[in-house]
Amino acid sequence: MLAARSALRASMRSGAAPSSRLFSSSAINNKAVAVLGASGGIGQPLSLLLKNDPLVTKLSLFDIRLAPGVAADIGHVNTPAVTTGYGAEDNGLEKALEGAELVVIPAGVPRKPGMTRDDLFNTNASIVRDLAKAAAKVCPKAHLLIISNPVNSTVPIVAEVFKKAGVYDPKRLFGVTTLDVTRASTFLSGIASSHPAETIVPCVGGHSGPTIVPLLSQAKQGSAVKAGEFYEKLVHRIQYGGDEVVKAKAIADCLRSISLRLSQDGAGSATLSMAYAAAVFSNSLIRAINGEGNVVECTYVDSPLYKDQGVDFFSSKVTLGPEGVKEIHPVGQITPEEEKLLEACLPELSKNIKKGVQWVGENP
Numbered sequence: 001m002l003a004a005r006s007a008l009r010a011s012m013r014s015g016a017a018p019s020s021r022l023f024s025s026s027a028i029n030n031k032a033v034a035v036l037g038a039s040g041g042i043g044q045p046l047s048l049l050l051k052n053d054p055l056v057t058k059l060s061l062f063d064i065r066l067a068p069g070v071a072a073d074i075g076h077v078n079t080p081a082v083t084t085g086y087g088a089e090d091n092g093l094e095k096a097l098e099g100a101e102l103v104v105i106p107a108g109v110p111r112k113p114g115m116t117r118d119d120l121f122n123t124n125a126s127i128v129r130d131l132a133k134a135a136a137k138v139c140p141k142a143h144l145l146i147i148s149n150p151v152n153s154t155v156p157i158v159a160e161v162f163k164k165a166g167v168y169d170p171k172r173l174f175g176v177t178t179l180d181v182t183r184a185s186t187f188l189s190g191i192a193s194s195h196p197a198e199t200i201v202p203c204v205g206g207h208s209g210p211t212i213v214p215l216l217s218q219a220k221q222g223s224a225v226k227a228g229e230f231y232e233k234l235v236h237r238i239q240y241g242g243d244e245v246v247k248a249k250a251i252a253d254c255l256r257s258i259s260l261r262l263s264q265d266g267a268g269s270a271t272l273s274m275a276y277a278a279a280v281f282s283n284s285l286i287r288a289i290n291g292e293g294n295v296v297e298c299t300y301v302d303s304p305l306y307k308d309q310g311v312d313f314f315s316s317k318v319t320l321g322p323e324g325v326k327e328i329h330p331v332g333q334i335t336p337e338e339e340k341l342l343e344a345c346l347p348e349l350s351k352n353i354k355k356g357v358q359w360v361g362e363n364p
């Protein structure tokens with residue numbers, strides 16, 4: 001995360017003052033990235049951040065609405081990535097996936113106030129399944145980065161689609177849980193008065209309230225938070241950071257529209273911080289694929305760690321490499337409080353994974 005952040009900041013800087021070294025590209029450094037759901041709240045800022053990443057040389061933006069316009073706009077940014085937008089017509093999805101090495105998927109509906117991520121399952125499962133089918137056909141060797149919620153279930157759905165197509169490589173499928181790590185870093189650094197980039201809190205488990213397990217004891221600054229009510233509040237804030245944004249956007253939306261329409265629907269969930277987090281993860285993965293060593297991110301992958309407890313996918317620290325997942329790290333030493341959080345996480349995660357696998361079995 002630390003390495004990724006400084007690389008991303010270097011990318012940002014280079015965007016302002018291009019250095020020929022950063023912008024030079026050899027064959028190995030050419031990276032084609034497709035974003036599916038590119039016109040959405042996450043899709044647009046994420047596409048912009050990817051366009052600003054000098055390691056990305058081709059950017060294909062797909063959405064069922066507005067993608068050519070988004071691509072035309074982003075395409076005017078003077079960085080190397082050649083950017084093209086595709087809609088659903090004229091086989092646009094397959095065209096967007098042609099030659100893609102990374103496929104980032106934020107397509108799907110976001111939460112409204114009062115909903116859990118699992119409430120999105122009925123809508124998003126089929127969206128993700130269909131996009132995964134196209135990727136399995138057109139770019140079966142691409143690395144897939146799944147953002148669409150509920151991540152705990154959508155990642156197993158993608159795995160099943162790829163298995164059915166005979167092209168599943170568990171090393172190339174990632175649930176993007178970077179936002180949990182980003183939030184934990186921000187919240188803890190606010191308490192410890194440390195620099196966020198140096199405040200690294202691994203978050204393991206999955207991506208939903210009770211399945212997000214922040215390991216504060218493994219952060220250098222973790223001792224700034226003593227066990228007890230204060231610790232519990234911080235853990236709760238990290239686990240339910242997504243709800244904080246959904247509620248804040250709902251209030252803002254409500255105030256803005258009070259004279260126009262009395263809407264309680266809200267304006268969705270985290271988009272900008274998510275775009276940042278996904279850009280950090282994408283940059284880390286590309287650097288690892290390009291041969292950089294010691295690139296470690298927390299990510300939700302097909303993992304051996306808790307398979308004996310019916311949990312086939314689990315987020316933990318993962319060393320990334322040229323083939324994607326290089327090494328999955330165990331959770332390591334944790335406190336009794338963290339042990340309790342993990343105990344609560346595992347059965348819920350197992351349920352979410354089974355739900356995805358069963359659904360795609362019945363709805364192939």
Ligand SMILES: NC(=O)c1ccc[n+]([C@@H]2O[C@H](COP(=O)([O-])OP(=O)(O)OC[C@H]3O[C@@H](n4cnc5c(N)ncnc54)[C@H](O)[C@@H]3O)[C@@H](O)[C@H]2O)c1
Nearest residue numbers: 037039040041042063064106107108109110147148149274
């Ligand atoms: N993993 C995480 O940490 C995390 C964080 C935030 C949001 N999310 C999830 O990301 C998803 C997107 O959130 P958002 O705020 O960007 O939503 P949004 O509604 O603003 O954007 C979604 C986009 O997906 C597009 N889309 C819908 N069906 C599609 C299809 N079949 N093919 C291609 N595009 C399609 C829509 O047209 C829209 O542009 C949600 O499911 C949300 O819960 C995940």
Ligand SMILES: O=C(O)C[C@H](O)C(=O)O
Nearest residue numbers: 111117149242243269270
């Ligand atoms: O909270 C949500 O629904 C979106 C996302 O998963 C988040 O953590 O912000």
